[in-house]
Amino acid sequence: MKYLLLFILVLCVIGWWRNLARGDSQSNEATKRTAQPRQTALPPTQIVACRVCDLHLPRREALVGPAGLYCCEAHRKIGT
Numbered sequence: 001m002k003y004l005l006l007f008i009l010v011l012c013v014i015g016w017w018r019n020l021a022r023g024d025s026q027s028n029e030a031t032k033r034t035a036q037p038r039q040t041a042l043p044p045t046q047i048v049a050c051r052v053c054d055l056h057l058p059r060r061e062a063l064v065g066p067a068g069l070y071c072c073e074a075h076r077k078i079g080t
Contacts, residue, residue, distance in 0.1 A: 051079050 046059040050071035062069040063076045070076040 050075055 047056050048059050048062050048069045049056050050062070051065070051068040052070060052075040055071045057071055059069070062071065063073065064070075065076040065079050067079050070079055
């Protein structure tokens, strides 16, 4: 009978120890996730259309011509 009680006690200690170790690793992961700085979103960009083919592209990638915005050099030459 005393061996059965000792066996149950050992199982309880092992279970408690594993649960304690698992809880620490989960809390460490949660701390790591919250400790990282948040990535800031990029500011919205204006979308424009090419005057020749009506392709939509970000304004920073568009080529400026005398009659408007174009998607490539060939279209800019056609548009002038």
